[in-house]
Amino acid sequence: MSLIHHNHLSTSISSSSSTFLARNNFNIRTQNVSLPAKNNGICKCVAAPLSEKAAYKTKVSRNENMAKLQAGYLFPEVARRKAAHMLKYPDAQVISLGIGDTTEPIPEVITSAMAKRSYALSTIEGYSGYGAEQGEKQLRAAIASTFYSNLGIEEADIFVSDGAKCDISRLQVLFGSSVTMAVQDPSYPAYVDSSVIMGQTGQFQKDVEKYGKIEYMKCNPENGFFPDLSTVPRTDVIFFCSPNNPTGSAASREQLTRLVQFAKENGSIIVYDSAYAIYMSDDNPRSIFEIPGAKEVAIETSSFSKYAGFTGVRLGWTVVPKELLFSDGFPVAKDFNRIVCTCFNGASNIAQAGGLACLSPEGFKAMHEVVAFYRENTSIIMETFNSLGFNVYGGTNAPYVWIHFPGQSSWDVFSEILEKTHVVTTPGSGFGPGGEGFIRVSAFGHRANVLEACRRFKELYK
Amino acid sequence: MSLIHHNHLSTSISSSSSTFLARNNFNIRTQNVSLPAKNNGICKCVAAPLSEKAAYKTKVSRNENMAKLQAGYLFPEVARRKAAHMLKYPDAQVISLGIGDTTEPIPEVITSAMAKRSYALSTIEGYSGYGAEQGEKQLRAAIASTFYSNLGIEEADIFVSDGAKCDISRLQVLFGSSVTMAVQDPSYPAYVDSSVIMGQTGQFQKDVEKYGKIEYMKCNPENGFFPDLSTVPRTDVIFFCSPNNPTGSAASREQLTRLVQFAKENGSIIVYDSAYAIYMSDDNPRSIFEIPGAKEVAIETSSFSKYAGFTGVRLGWTVVPKELLFSDGFPVAKDFNRIVCTCFNGASNIAQAGGLACLSPEGFKAMHEVVAFYRENTSIIMETFNSLGFNVYGGTNAPYVWIHFPGQSSWDVFSEILEKTHVVTTPGSGFGPGGEGFIRVSAFGHRANVLEACRRFKELYK
Secondary structure: OHHHHHHHHHHHOOOOOOHHHHOOOOOHHHHHOOOOOOOOOHHHHHHOHHHHHHOOOOOOOOOHHHHHOOOOOHHHHHHHHHHHHHHHOOOOOOEEOOOOOOOOOOOHHHHHHHHHHHHHOOOOOOOOOOOOOOOOHHHHHHHHHHHOOOOOOOHHHEEEEOOHHHHHHHHHHHHOOOOOEEEEEOOOHHHHHHHHHOOOOOOEEOOOOEEOOEEEEEOOHHHOOOOOHHHOOOOOEEEEEOOOOOOOOOOOHHHHHHHHHHHHHHOOEEEEEOOOHHHOOOOOOOOHHHOOOHHHOEEEEEEOHHHHOOOOOOOEEEEOOOOOEOOOOOEHHHHHHHHHHHHOOOOOHHHHHHHHHHOOHHHHHHHHHHHHHHHHHHHHHHHHHHHOOOOEEEOOOOOEEEEEOOOOOHHHHHHHHHHHHOEEOEEHHHHOHHHOOEEEEEOOOOHHHHHHHHHHHHHHHO | OHHHHHHHHHHHOOOOOOHHHHOOOOOHHHHHOOOOOOHHHHHHHHHOHHHHHHOOOOOOOOOHHHHHOOOOOHHHHHHHHHHHHHHHOOOOOOEEOOOOOOOOOOOHHHHHHHHHHHHHOOOOOOOOOOOOOOOOHHHHHHHHHHHOOOOOOOHHHEEEEOOHHHHHHHHHHHHOOOOOEEEEEOOOHHHHHHHHHOOOOOOEEOOOOEEOOEEEEEOOHHHOOOOOHHHOOOOOEEEEEOOOOOOOOOOOHHHHHHHHHHHHHHOOEEEEEOOOHHHOOOOOOOOHHHOOOHHHOEEEEEEOHHHHOOOOOOOEEEEOOOOOEOOOOOEHHHHHHHHHHHHOOOOOHHHHHHHHHHOOHHHHHHHHHHHHHHHHHHHHHHHHHHHOOOOEEEOOOOOEEEEEOOOOOHHHHHHHHHHHHOEEOEEHHHHOHHHOOEEEEEOOOOHHHHHHHHHHHHHHHO
16 A cells, blocks of 8 residues: 555645545554565555545556566566565575576676776776767777687677677567567567567466467477477577576587578578586587578577676677668668667766776686586586486586476476475476476576575475 | 678578679678768668669568658767767867767766676676566665655656666657657657657658657747747657756756646646756756656656766666556556566666665765766856856856857757867757757866867857
8 A cells, every 4th residue: 555655655745635634543554664675566456436536547558568478577586476475484494596686706806807997997097987978998808709709790790788688678679569589488488578568468368378469489308409400480580598487408519501591582580698618518509690591580698697707797799790781671670779879878888897807817717617607506406306306307418407307297296396395496387388397497507596595495305 | 882792702601602602802892881870871882773673672661750860860970970070180189069979087986886887797795687577675765755755756656767868769659659649859869769669659740850640849949948838839758957958048847847737737647857957956856756746647757867977877767656647547666666676677786876875975075076066067158158258148046058059050069169269069950949049068088188179169259
């Protein structure tokens, strides 16, 4: 009821009807109910006769695309359930292997570069104001030469950002509401949700748990987690993530060659998410641009988040090759540059100093050592579930282990694991209907926690 | 011709037609032509018969809203002309009072907090991954208590961001393509450009230099830079910036009370940009929420950029009061929270540590000292143009001086000043047709540069 209460406050200091004042103590106890995390009751409130009188409404219609969105964004929902569990079991040692959140300290060679840049901002020589919206020249060049050498990707094709998730939404703004899209099913929810927000989709269809007008490309054990493209209709945009979040599977060179060919034949644009490429142990492509001709049909987005523990520092990049053209021949990069200049103002200069340090010889080595540590975590989790007789997928090329619970509801499994082991995982169905019956276990965690979680898994499923 | 050239490259390593290979040396000299900054020729390239054959095009239509945008975003265009001027006069001491870019070092009490947070990320105790998308609780609380105490704005109403410009575009995504909007004319170009990108507007009408479906609220010396609301039709959204960029004028309490009343009567939502409130010297409201009832009709966006020289560090915030409701009673804050969770991932944790330091007693004091320094710059610039007999506006409550050149073209004045004094200003017409005949001079600059620029102005206009 906080809404009504606060309306009292605001109107009591306003020139409007003082009838509110009389009710000012009415629900004073709710003063500390806070929006938006705890506001699920608000709409009911507003619908109640009392509040109908109390609450002023603007005449601005709610964006109908926002209204299409189902529930909350997955990870805040997982966090909400974790928080509720901790309230229920205040003494439990809750271990989070849910949201893929890095836990290991950032190597000092990287943080000291950020500290140095911070201090420098207090000096005349070291101070810098607005940077280039596309990122600092040196960092763009380092990203191009480190990850795309010999692939024909140049400094000018790199757009530095505050993270891949943010760039995905900027790319949706670039494409606009008229494009059609395809996603892997399951997939990282930001692709679908940002598409819904931009108005590219129809309503959510409860029976199939899909949004209208989106092509869900099924990725499951039967097809080796690579979609059967012969059954996929043409769409303007194809979101494709490899190594995949959540399934942890990585597409082979041969599969990606087929994907690029598919896009070429259809005149589609692939948005390729390579945020986990550094976790690859097989000899699969690290970048879509390793595939001949990809520069004419693909954008690649990536991030320092899982490379260097920058989830909180915020730094990523997107590659839009100059060869990529809209149907009228207009370069996609030119429009993306306009979006970046108008809707964004560059990544933090301190974060960019950190990114540059990540790509120095010492930083690069240190970064890979942390990745190797998480890889060991992955092996421990895989071995645990293998030893318990589960069908275990992913892991080899990604920090995610994808475990099959045939015939069960992902949220039920999530809840049972949380209730009985105090370990937070992520329900597969949160990534799309194709994820139903699976849970994702993240390898991001302190070693002791991963070992303890695995001990508890063995207890639960022995 | 770089596009064609690079198409050769990409296709030459592809499995497709080798006829490209024959032309592989054709325009090798253009290898270093880079997109997007220098890509103005690209489209012509693509239109040429040769490249028609050479360039693969996707079948994805360009977003028609992007095609509506005129020229480049203002400030990159100013930067482009500055760069061209420096090429023409390599030995000139060019002084930039154009884009409002801070120049003074950030007080050490603030940068040391950022350095400390950076170093801490290398420790188990000090490391943090994903933060709350809405910002760190402590910072949200500090912003609420520092800038909105006694205004009924609480921690939960504050959304910390990577800057006001970015939040403006996220707000446009929130509103969607169906809303109508009004802006002050002249105004900060991000309001109009982001509205065009979201598809809220019609085509650009060259004769009046306005986009269709946007209400341009004229702000000029005749109306004291406050629009005559009796002539303004109802719109869903009203962008209002005070102290204003570019005119430097600040709305009085009485004027803002009229604005809020106007919004209430029309059921409109005001997006109030208070990014320059700290520069206020008159007794005008620092926040729209000082106006009774504003919480039911207004959102406020602000930034640390001009408060603490964070233009490169990137930190801002937006206030969405829980009392603000769409016509169906749904809380706007709840949808904005969904946007923030889906399209954004929080501001850099290091920048947030800096923001918290800005709001500490020492930081707050140091921050105001820098602001006071820029205020002195403003006075120097105002006195200069006053002494030269110009009609000078703004300055008193903002770091911008708005100078009238009746009957002249802003871009002509901009060019003449640049050509004859090597000083970069900003042409008023870049902020909308209402800015024609004015130029904006920014007070952000080292004292010596401001004095030298003023000396040159006196030379030019003596």
